[in-house]
Amino acid sequence: MEQDLLDSFLRLAVALAAGLLIGAERGWHKRSQAEGTRVTGIRTLGLSGLLGGLCALISQQLDLILLGFAFVAFTLVVLVTRIRASSETQDLGATTIIAALVTFALGAVAVLGDIAIAAAGAVVTAMLLGVKTSLHRWLSLVTEEEMLAVLKLLAMSVVLLPVLPDKGYGPWQVLNPYELWLMVVLIAGVSSLGYGAIRIAGPRRGVLLASLAGGMVSSTVVTLNFAHLSRSQDSNPRLLAAGIGLAATTMFPRCLLVAGILAPGLLPFLVWPLGLATLGGLAAAAAVWPRQAMPANRPDMPLGNPFEFITALKFGLLLALVMLLATALRLWFGDAGIFVLAAISGLADVDAATLSLARLTGQDLPLGLAALGILIAATSNSLVKVIIAASVGVRSLGIHVFVILGLALGCGGLGMALALSLAQ
Incomplete structure (x- = not known):
């Protein structure tokens, strides 16, 4: 029983760390924006990863279909928040939405699946988000x-x-x-x-x-x-x-x-x-x-x-x-x-x-x-x-x-x- 509890804490910690890593990249990318005007940042995405892990943990104890409902609800919250923000900034990019959904999913994977896959997924996601300028410059050369x-x-x-x-x-x-x-x-x-x-x-x-x-x-x-x-x-x-x-x-x-x-x-x-x-x-x-x-x-x-x-x-x-x-x-x-x-x-x-x-x-x-x-x-x-x-x-x-x-x-x-x- 104690071993299971330690394992659950470890998996939730990985879910939180995955969100913090992705959130750190998003927060740095939007560091010039005023506090409160950013849809996602290190705290929001850190909590999103933890939320995904908690929902997966609860669903594991009750019914896995609850995780699907939780993901749909989380998606709606992110969409509504993003739509409200885009009406003020005229920013139509969907990267922030996808990053939040991926963070939630990685948190769930950390609890239900392989911790290494969740950690690797977080690193790859953060890297992909961070090389936006280089990717766009490379595409312009092709x-x-x-x-x-x-x-x-x-x-x-x-x-x-x-x-x-x-x-x-x-x-x-x-x-x-x-x-x-x-x-x-x-x-x-x-x-x-x-x-x-x-x-x-x-x-x-x-x-x-x-x-x-x-x-x-x-x-x-x-x-x-x-x-x-x-x-x-x-x-x-x-x-x-x-x-x-x-x-x-x-x-x-x-x-x-x-x-x-x-x-x-x-x-x-x-x-x-x-x-x-x-x-x-x-x-x-x-x-x-x-x-x-x-x-x-x-x-x-x-x-x-x-x-x-x-x-x-x-x-x-x-x-x-x-x-x-x-x-x-x-x-x-x-x-x-x-x-x-x-x-x-x-x-x-x-x-x-x-x-x-x-x-x-x-x-x-x-x-x-x-x-x-x-x-x-x-x-x-x-x-x-x-x-x-x-x-x-x-x-x-x-x-x-x-x-x-x-x-x-x-x-x-x-x-x-x-x-x-x-x-x-």
Whole structure:
């Protein structure tokens, strides 16, 4: 009996704390308003959370339907109060009403459900209320085409993905529609991190941000853009080479992330080579990086939206082709065929090679060979960037990019040897 009483007090305390937290945010947000003119604040919402907990406690003892009636009555009180206040202030926002209702509900959850869920819900609610300005600023940056692209891909993923057949089709039963589209969504999600950083901060914030964020979307596009830029009169080839090196270096942790998600068993084999390659690339880029500032009038990088359905579909087709070739070459030439495929596919897209090899580990491909194939694909892709920098940009740009990526790949090779020796 005493234990039940302590548990009830604890749950009511959490209900009160949830209301106080949300109320503190609302009170701070409306701190400029005179006392008595605010519909909700730290006291009102604190009591609302406690009220939700008390109503839940009483309903638990009598009948849970009472909690429903209490919630309806609370909603009516909040609505009437809000309507009276809005007639004086002309404020038509519904956030205050929803915040009060959520607070009451969280108080009830604290008593009837899991305390941790109620506490987490209160924190998330307060955070969501607190980032109003940032959310509105972010929405103002999103174009109609970008919003439609995101919605289309979400519809294809959330609606279509669950109903796609999860079995193999085609030659050797290699093509699994469910797995293919899941991988496409994974790559689009990773690419969106860099694309979002570029859209929010803008590529004119500096070569450092443009290189790191742009590399998450397409380091090849960054390389081509900076190579063209190196031929302008006011460019700094050392700075642009360092930027290309940074963009290309992001490929290594990106491969590690993608491979680790699909095949966690690959991580012990990839952490050393890709980790050392990343450190080597960053160190070399830092050594090449000059002290001079980047000219402010450079052009934006034409990065494609990774959420575009056509872009996702093209990558899906490329991935399907690489998967077919990976299986065929392995059947015809053994494990050596994997290395040939990795080198060739890496010329076009290192992600497709990484995904294909990670998937083959579930079909008896040794983890060490898969990791070596991924490193070969990354090497092949890096050579493409060196060729682009040397052929499109000025001579010194190609030399510096070669040095940066050469050091990164050399460190990666040492890491691969270390990983294979540790695995024995």
